[in-house]
Amino acid sequence: MSTLIAYYSRADENYVNGQxxxxxxGNTEVAARMLQELTGGDLFKVEQTCPYAKDYNTCIAEAQADQRRDARPELKAYPGSLDGYDTIYLGYPNYWGTMPMVMFTFLEHFDFTGKTILPFCTHEGSGLGGSEKDIQRLCPGAKVEKGLAIHGGGVAAAGPAIKKWIEK
Incomplete structure (x- = not known):
């Protein structure tokens, strides 16, 4: 069986170290690429059909509106199947204490029964928030392992922490 690294990441204007x-x-993509180097897993970038604005303030307003209305943004594509994967690293930035709503869309599309999910998120101070519980709720047949929270402003130096996490 193989490993899949499915992640959502956002480039353009971002809040990093107070600026x-x-x-x-995007920070989560940087971490996902590090994971790929360490695991040899397949990468899949989760992308919305209608991406959020490049401007940070507009983006957060759009993302927060999606969260308030429990939206499920449409995705550009999905992996054809998860049948060949037993381990799935799931990456995302922390948006108001959980995953962006596009990750809810992704998780609800598949049956993760029998899969091991290892969540990782980038953040600017709020860690994993409640995302692990949300993943457990959305993927009741999966084994959801302890996640890794990576400070977005320090993602370039996160290699050793990521390596230690995957070796556990």
Whole structure:
């Protein structure tokens, strides 16, 4: 069986270490690529059909509106099947204490029974929030392992922490 690294990440304007910065690659994607190097797993980027705005303040308003109305944004694509995977690393930024709603869309699309899910998130101070519980609720047949919270502003130096986490 193989490993899948499914992640949602956002480039463009982001809040990093107390400032708005333009990121050419989102923090969660940086972490996902590190995981791929360490595990050899397949990468799948979860993308919305209608992405949030590039401007940070507009983006957070859009994302928060989606969360308030419990939206399920449409995805551009899905992996054809998860049948060949027994381990799934699930990556996302922390949006108001949980995953972005696009990750809810992704998780509700598949049956994760018998799979092991290892969540990882990037954040600017709020850690994993309640995302692990949300994943357990959305994927009742899966084994959801302890997740890893990575400070977004320090993601470039997160390699050793990621390696230690996957070796557990």
């Amino acid at each position: 708005i910065k333009v990121l050419p690659v």
